[in-house]
Amino acid sequence: MxxxxxxxxxxxxxxxxxxxxxxxxxxxxxxxxxxxxxxxxxxxxxxxxxxxxxxxxxxxxxxxxxxxxxxxxxxxxxxxxxxxxxxxxxxxxxxxxxxxxxxxxxxxxxxxxxxxxxxxxxxxxxxxxxxxxxxxxxxxxxxxxxxxxxxxxxxxxxxxxxxxxxxxxxxxKLVRSIFMKGLVGLYLETLEAAEAYHISDEVISSLEETMNRQPFVDTLNRLVTGSAVHAERRAFELNSSIAMLQEAGINSDLSHASKERLVELAGIVKNHPEKESFANWKEVLELYSI
Amino acid sequence: MxxxxxxxxxxxxxxxxxxxxxxxxxxxxxxxxxxxxxxxxxxxxxxxxxxxxxxxxxxxxxxxxxxxxxxxxxxxxxxxxxxxxxxxxxxxxxxxxxxxxxxxxxxxxxxxxxxxxxxxxxxxxxxxxxxxxxxxxxxxxxxxxxxxxxxxxxxxxxxxxxxxxxxxxxxxKLVRSIFMKGLVGLYLETLEAAEAYHISDEVISSLEETMNRQPFVDTLNRLVTGSAVHAERRAFELNSSIAMLQEAGINSDLSHASKERLVELAGIVKNHPEKESFANWKEVLELYSI
The missing domain is CATH 3.40.50.720 (NAD(P)-binding Rossmann-like Domain)
Incomplete structure (x- = not known):
């Protein structure tokens, strides 16, 4: 051949x-x-x-x-x-x-x-x-x-x-790439901030504990469904992180984009008051198309 | 008390x-x-x-x-x-x-x-x-x-x-929050795209395989050091994902911010031609402050 x-x-x-x-x-x-x-x-x-x-x-x-x-x-x-x-x-x-x-x-x-x-x-x-x-x-x-x-x-x-x-x-491949390369961006924004405040060891060990606790899909489901219920509060909390990045002179574009996604999610969930909880990520994403 | x-x-x-x-x-x-x-x-x-x-x-x-x-x-x-x-x-x-x-x-x-x-x-x-x-x-x-x-x-x-x-x-807490809430933003951008192209099962099972393969810190080190070496190419590859998100009418701000971080990383690494490889994330982040 x-x-x-x-x-x-x-x-x-x-x-x-x-x-x-x-x-x-x-x-x-x-x-x-x-x-x-x-x-x-x-x-x-x-x-x-x-x-x-x-x-x-x-x-x-x-x-x-x-x-x-x-x-x-x-x-x-x-x-x-x-x-x-x-x-x-x-x-x-x-x-x-x-x-x-x-x-x-x-x-x-x-x-x-x-x-x-x-x-x-x-x-x-x-x-x-x-x-x-x-x-x-x-x-x-x-x-x-x-x-x-x-x-x-x-x-x-x-x-x-x-x-x-x-x-x-x-x-x-390209959707997979959104996640894998976005994750790199997220690592960099997180680590740059952690290094600026001299707390990398503490931050990494805290994240390690959370992220190693469950397999990928379980964490995905937990964070997406939990965020759907608490989107507004989490978006607001992220403002403090963004303020901190700005105080330290670190680019906060990624955190800002994440905040906007949470704000959007809060609005979408608010339009469906009949949904009070979600069994998995799919139930949350379904609301985007309704 | x-x-x-x-x-x-x-x-x-x-x-x-x-x-x-x-x-x-x-x-x-x-x-x-x-x-x-x-x-x-x-x-x-x-x-x-x-x-x-x-x-x-x-x-x-x-x-x-x-x-x-x-x-x-x-x-x-x-x-x-x-x-x-x-x-x-x-x-x-x-x-x-x-x-x-x-x-x-x-x-x-x-x-x-x-x-x-x-x-x-x-x-x-x-x-x-x-x-x-x-x-x-x-x-x-x-x-x-x-x-x-x-x-x-x-x-x-x-x-x-x-x-x-x-x-x-x-x-x-706030640096931890950058990661945990950024991850939610990333899940949402990824899932919205996957759903739009009806490939969620395939994307999730592919990510699952990659993300469950190693513990958190190993994945962090692997992706940060690998991206430092291939930052320019990965930034360029992300353009295709961004183009796809735009074709599907999906907000691509997070992918865009990740791309900019990779472009920045490429520039930083280029300023240190003496570094050809990196043992861990810390060696990469050190270049940011030099």
Missing amino acids: NVHFLGFGEAAYELAKGLKEEGVTSIRAYDVMIDHETFGQTIKERAEQTGVSLVKSIKELIKEVNVLFVAVPASKAVEVNEAVCAEIQNESFLYVDVSASSPAIKQQVQQNLEQKHIKFVDAAMLGPLPVYQHKVPIAASGTGTNEFIAKMSPLHMSIKAVGSKAGDASAI | NVHFLGFGEAAYELAKGLKEEGVTSIRAYDVMIDHETFGQTIKERAEQTGVSLVKSIKELIKEVNVLFVAVPASKAVEVNEAVCAEIQNESFLYVDVSASSPAIKQQVQQNLEQKHIKFVDAAMLGPLPVYQHKVPIAASGTGTNEFIAKMSPLHMSIKAVGSKAGDASAI
Whole structure:
């Protein structure tokens, strides 16, 4: 099987390394940065290390390819797709876009490819590549999903079909990203304040006790349902934290945004006086759409 | 021992209930809302239920008191303190402010009280009162801390001296609050997006796997050090999530603030090219102050 990579950055390199170990012998790659002063060197070294043949054009890359991984930055996904479509004559291959693009972009890419009778996979990688390589958990949707799973599962890729259309898989990755990267922002705002007041040990040990007490979903349910009942008070309490951040000259944008979300939640709950308590997060979120 | 409450809202009520069970017989309370149309009724019911005597003025409340808990909204802490100071003749008691006020306000209150030779405790309650009642973990600082611990520990209150000055205890609570309430904001932004794309089950199960894998401090260290190395890329990736939230008409302020924090982190790390990796969150935060 010929597995080719359009874009040979870190993600493609890790996937290629893993697939090579599974015995895939014919791996080619094209990267627009191949002659770049600094990045070009890295690309060439990685290609050599993994036995990947570098080709000079998209035209060359899509010759005899069975599975084409497109691993470019999200901002380039459409542009690159249009460049591929322009080169397609009567080739037949799976177009697997692993970029972190928005659902709307993945849908547009699938539409472009349908006109060329090429099947599309919206593949969202849900873990760190350097840890998992080609075994990274992948959520997949789009017209080529079943074929993608059939072809790559024997090579120990871990692909799960999700949703019904292109973009559904990416939505999972991007929503997941809201939480994981938001959490980093939250850590930073919390730690910066804790360090400014020389109380990091006390704050972390207090948070540790609370956060380790229950598994993720239990904490999620407890905090969302509790906040729905006490949203107004909690929003008000957060004002004191924001005042403190301002006293210490620390950026409080994240706390401010959280406060606004609590204020909004208080308003939503107030519109539903029939709801006095909530069994789980879903009952709270349902109110948003009523 | 006479334990009195200035402000008899939920917090005071729960503390009083617990202390009553410990055998404290003389509990009095004053609340400015005592004759309020709706809240007054709740105050009276709670007082009756816990055998607390309601008094009509601050003057009356500070007669023969040993420990005065001031449990008013943060916005009222200074105003209430000035009202108490105005009534103090030659009384001697411990003034324990459990409000969620900022460190600067707690310091101001202690200064006011020093002029009246009254010892002050900045008491920060670090858990839910309805669960813990008077046994709630309390961080305490200020001139009256040791006396407070000596008096109340026999009644099974759980008080820990922290920091060296008034405000230190409150700083712990308020920094803790940045995280706990920020987390609620983050849950809401994440869940609202997940619900909009009908992928809540997939998103939650993916987050569950990641978040339950390690204890709190390990995840904190892993995400902060990893983000320090990849801040620029992660900030960029978050743009796709923000674009998706905007496509779905969902407020993206929190994700935006997180992105700005990652952009800032990228800039800070870039100023220290000698640091290529980080052993823990502290090494990352140290760069903020250099």
